[in-house]
Every structure is written in C-alpha cells, then in structure tokens.
Amino acid sequence: MSYSAEISRxxxxxxxxxxxxxxxxxxxxxxxxGKRKAxxxxxxxxxxxxxxxxxxAKTEGVRDYYHIGVIGYGANVGPAWLGALAGSELVPxxxxxxxxxxxxxxxxxxxxxxxxxxxxxxxxxxxxxxxxNQGTPMxxxxxxxxxxxxxxxxxxxxxxxxxxxHITDGESTDGDPTQAMQMVTRIASSDGNALLFNVHLSxxxxxxxxxxxxxxxxxxxxxKLLFETASELTPFMLGIAxxxxxxxxxxxxxxxxxxxxxxxxxxxxxxxxxxxLR
Amino acid sequence: MNVETRVLWLPKAGNTExxxxxxxxxxxxxxxxxxxxxxxxxxxxxxxxxxxWANLLVKRFGRQxxxxxxxxxxxxxxxxxxxxxxxxxxxxxxxxxxPVQWYEEPGLEAGAFAALLGLVITRAARGGxxxxxxxxDCCLAQIRADELVDAFPMQDASxxxxxxxxxxxxxxRNIELDxxxxxxxxxxxxxDRLYLMTDALAAWFFRARxxxxxxxxxxxxxxxxxxxxxxxxxxxxxxxxxxxxVTLIRLMI
Numbered sequence: 001m002s003y004s005a006e007i008s009r010x011x012x013x014x015x016x017x018x019x020x021x022x023x024x025x026x027x028x029x030x031x032x033x034g035k036r037k038a039x040x041x042x043x044x045x046x047x048x049x050x051x052x053x054x055x056x057a058k059t060e061g062v063r064d065y066y067h068i069g070v071i072g073y074g075a076n077v078g079p080a081w082l083g084a085l086a087g088s089e090l091v092p093x094x095x096x097x098x099x100x101x102x103x104x105x106x107x108x109x110x111x112x113x114x115x116x117x118x119x120x121x122x123x124x125x126x127x128x129x130x131x132x133n134q135g136t137p138m139x140x141x142x143x144x145x146x147x148x149x150x151x152x153x154x155x156x157x158x159x160x161x162x163x164x165x166h167i168t169d170g171e172s173t174d175g176d177p178t179q180a181m182q183m184v185t186r187i188a189s190s191d192g193n194a195l196l197f198n199v200h201l202s203x204x205x206x207x208x209x210x211x212x213x214x215x216x217x218x219x220x221x222x223x224k225l226l227f228e229t230a231s232e233l234t235p236f237m238l239g240i241a242x243x244x245x246x247x248x249x250x251x252x253x254x255x256x257x258x259x260x261x262x263x264x265x266x267x268x269x270x271x272x273x274x275x276x277l278r
Numbered sequence: 279m280n281v282e283t284r285v286l287w288l289p290k291a292g293n294t295e296x297x298x299x300x301x302x303x304x305x306x307x308x309x310x311x312x313x314x315x316x317x318x319x320x321x322x323x324x325x326x327x328x329x330x331w332a333n334l335l336v337k338r339f340g341r342q343x344x345x346x347x348x349x350x351x352x353x354x355x356x357x358x359x360x361x362x363x364x365x366x367x368x369x370x371x372x373x374x375x376x377p378v379q380w381y382e383e384p385g386l387e388a389g390a391f392a393a394l395l396g397l398v399i400t401r402a403a404r405g406g407x408x409x410x411x412x413x414x415d416c417c418l419a420q421i422r423a424d425e426l427v428d429a430f431p432m433q434d435a436s437x438x439x440x441x442x443x444x445x446x447x448x449x450x451r452n453i454e455l456d457x458x459x460x461x462x463x464x465x466x467x468x469x470d471r472l473y474l475m476t477d478a479l480a481a482w483f484f485r486a487r488x489x490x491x492x493x494x495x496x497x498x499x500x501x502x503x504x505x506x507x508x509x510x511x512x513x514x515x516x517x518x519x520x521x522x523x524v525t526l527i528r529l530m531i
Contacts, residue, residue, distance in 0.1 A: 057379075057381040097381050123383070125380060
C-alpha cells in the first residue's frame with residue numbers, strides 16, 4: 001500500500017517549500033488590505049517550520065524525522081534560508097531547530113481563566129523573511145525542487161514520499177512550468193510518488209476554492225495549469241480536509257485557489273500533518 | 279500466594295534502550311502474607327518526559343496504590359511528586375549547561391502522557407483474587423488451562439483503533455478522568471497465567487486470538503530476552519505488529 005511507510009530517523013521523509021518571491025507578492029491579500037502576501041506567506045511558513053520542529057522534539061533533542069528545503073524564486077532562484085542555514089538545500093530538522101536566523105518575541109492573546117484574554121509573550125523563531133522582487137522564474141524553481149528530491153530519494157529509497165508545497169500568486173515568467181512540475185511528481189520512493197501542492201494566490205476576484213476535483217470552475221488557464229499539475233490528496237489528507245470542514249470528493253487535488261491566509265495555513269497543515277510519525 | 283514473574287521488553291526498532299518509554303514495576307520479592315502488586319505504563323511518543331512520567335506512575339502504583347475509589351488522592355500526591363521531579367530535572371539541565379530550548383517549551387507546558395495498568399493480587403478462600411485499574415490501552419489477559427478466561431480493559435483488536443485517553447502530568451488535561459478509569463476484578467486459580475502487555479503487543483494478541491490462534495502459546499514459547507527480541511523483530515518485519523516499544527509482564531500463579 002502506498003503512503004504507508006513509517007517515518008523514522010533511519011527512514012526520514014522530506015518537505016520542500018517553494019515560495020514565490022516575485023514583485024507582485026508585495027500586493028495585499030484580496031480583501032485583506034494592510035497585509036502583504038509576502039508577509040502572510042512568510043509568517044505562515046515560519047509558524048509551520050516551528051510546529052514541525054516541535055512535533056519532532058523529544059527531551060534528548062530534535063529527532064531527524066524530516067529533511068526540509070525552502071526554495072525562494074523571484075530576482076533569484078535558490079534556498080531561502082537566512083542565518084546559519086543560508087545557501088543550504090535540504091536540512092535535517094534538528095539543524096532547522098538549532099538555527100533560526102533569529103527569535104522574536106510576539107504577543108499572543110490567551111485565556112486568563114476568568115473569561116477574559118491576557119497578552120502573553122511567545123517565542124517566534126524566524127528562518128525566512130518576506131521578499132517581493134522582480135519576475136517569477138517558476139520553471140527554474142521547480143527544476144531545483146526536482147533535483148533536490150532526486151538526491152533525497154536516491155539516499156532514502158523507501159521513504160514516505162516527499163511533499164512539495166508551492167505557493168505562488170502569478171504566472172511563470174520563464175516558460176510553461178508543467179514539465180518541471182511533472183518531473184517533481186514523477187519522482188517516487190518505493191512507497192509512492194512525491195506529492196505536489198499548489199497554492200494559488202491569484203489576483204483574480206473569483207471566490208476561493210479549495211481541493212477541487214475538476215478544473216471546470218477555474219477562471220483562467222493558469223489556475224487550470226496549477227490544478228492539473230497538483231497531486232491527488234491521499235486518503236489521509238482527504239480525512240484532514242474533511243476534519244477542517246471541507247467536502248473533498250475522491251480525485252480532489254492539493255490545489256487551493258485564491259485562498260485567504262487562513263486557507264493557506266490550513267492547506268499547509270493538510271500537507272504536513274504527520275500521519276505515521278514514529 | 280506464590281507468583282512467578284517474568285518481564286520482557288524491547289524498544290521500538292530504530293530507537294536505543296535509553297529511548298524506551300514503557301515502564302514496569304514488579305516487587306523485589308513476593309511475600310506470602312502481602313498482596314502482590316505490579317504495574318505497566320506506556321509513555322506517549324508525542325509528549326516530552328514520557329519515560330520519566332511512566333516510571334513515576336508504575337512506582338507510585340506499586341508502592342502507594344490503596345483502592346480504586348481512592349484514586350483522586352493517589353493522583354494528587356503523584357502530581358505533587360512529579361512537580362518536584364520536573365523541577366529537579368530543570369535544575370539538572372541548567373547545571374549541565376543545557377537549558378530548555380524554545381522547541382521544548384510547548385511540550386513541557388502541555389505535560390507528559392502515559393497509559394497505566396496496575397494489578398493487585400490477594401489470597402482468597404480458594405485460590406486468589408486479582409483487581410486491576412487501567413487508564414489507556416495497556417492490557418491484561420488471563421489464561422486458564424489454555425483458554426482465555428478474561429481480558430481487561432480491552433476485549434478485542436478493534437478497541438485499539440482510537441486514540442486512548444491517557445493520564446497526564448498536567449492536571450488541566452486530566453479533567454474527565456473519572457469517566458476514563460476502568461476497574462475490574464476476577465478469581466484466580468493455581469496454574470493461571472496473567473499477561474500484562476503494552477498496546478502494540480496487546481493489539482497483536484487480540485488479532486491473533488480473533489484469527490483462531492492461541493497467542494499466549496507464542497508468548498510462552500519466546501520466554502527469554504533473545505528469543506523474545508527475535509520474535510518481535512519478525513512480527514514487525516511481517517507488519518503483523520506496529521513498530522512501538524513492547525513490554526510483557528508474565529505472571530504464573
């Protein structure tokens with residue numbers, strides 16, 4: 001049965017985040033003036049990295065259940081890590097834990113136990129900063145992701161299939177990315193093919209759409225391309241999408257169109273919730 | 279009542295013995311006029327300090343458990359001891375130059391979690407009696423004359439599908455505990471065998487039983503450390519058993 005391999009330190013899996021850092025990411029989320037897409041996506045990614053590290057933390061340290069890559073594409077294509085990890089491709093999660101670029105203190109509202117809310121300071125580690133600059137070289141970014149996955153799967157042939165989460169707001173400026181995306185999803189371990197999630201933060205005014213099973217209601221060629229290249233949700237992921245209140249049909253894909261930030265965060269959760277962490 | 283004991287355990291494949299998060303308690307010497315008390319716990323993989331919490335639970339069950347209806351005071355005292363142990367742990371970390379890291383804080387705040395199964399055997403007019411308390415999915419099976427006569431708190435393999443309610447070191451996570459404790463009692467005869475198992479082994483036991491086998495025979499056939507380890511490796515490799523810490527306490531009456 002596919003997508004059932006145990007994730008362990010001897011058989012780790014892999015996540016790669018591919019983040020659009022083109023100039024248009026400086027625009028606000030639709031209907032959410034004041035928050036730039038680049039800020040929202042970076043916050044969501046930093047929080048997700050934090051949660052992944054916490055899930056792998058034991059009292060003796062952080063267990064390397066995952067290797068993590070973050071590719072940014074805009075003015076350049078390459079690893080988007082800052083600080084000590086700058087320039088690194090796939091990083092064992094214990095190294096991610098040990099090397100945030102910096103740790104901010106942020107205020108969080110928590111229940112005071114008497115029906116009110118109080119502000120509490122929480123640590124917020126940062127590995128990636130918002131960038132919004134120049135074009136959208138998606139083909140090069142996906143080719144880089146495929147190269148990284150090929151190396152990972154060669155070293156871990158029986159791993160739980162790697163997951164690539166791609167967040168973009170625009171059209172590729174270096175050609176049709178279809179082939180590069182297919183290169184990603186053709187990469188396979190003995191447990192199944194790599195999974196690609198496309199999160200499309202379109203500037204199109206259409207209503208948000210999550211995990212469709214057909215491209216019929218998508219407004220443009222570009223959304224259709226990102227739908228067609230996204231992987232079908234695994235049964236486990238379908239279950240989480242249902243838990244989150246969606247009604248994905250069999251054949252639903254890891255594709256989100258025009259999501260607000262909450263939907264982007266939810267889709268990251270669906271893509272990265274550990275299913276069988278040991 | 280004379281009880282012959284045997285414990286077999288193995289960490290999950292890929293982990294070291296230091297990472298084994300089950301815990302067990304057996305009395306050093308059985309004394310004829312005293313009840314025999316033993317306990318088994320399974321620390322949750324997802325929580326921090328699980329092994330320490332599981333160890334404390336079995337020790338405190340073994341030495342301080344009084345009666346089923348006195349569990350609230352037993353637990354309160356256990357939580358008080360835990361607070362001291364946790365403070366001592368934090369001091370040791372600080373002294374060793376390894377202060378708690380940002381990624382440990384949420385787990386330490388959330389608390390440690392473990393399943394617990396405790397057993398008390400007393401002499402009765404004819405033979406003996408067992409009483410057991412359980413929270414979570416550690417299991418007890420009683421065998422007499424090559425037949426399963428009782429199982430507690432789970433009775434079949436399907437019961438292992440859900441996430442069990444576990445005992446937490448964080449009092450805020452123990453509300454509703456009242457609804458989750460399970461207590462049971464049964465008669466014992468000379469020659470009976472009792473098997474206390476953590477969940478991966480217990481789930482295998484019930485699946486094998488439901489397939490028509492007598493799984494206790496396999497447990498008896500692999501009764502030394504090396505044979506037990508080799509056999510568990512085989513079951514895991516054949517995907518007949520989930521890769522998890524495994525502990526078996528076998529009692530011969």
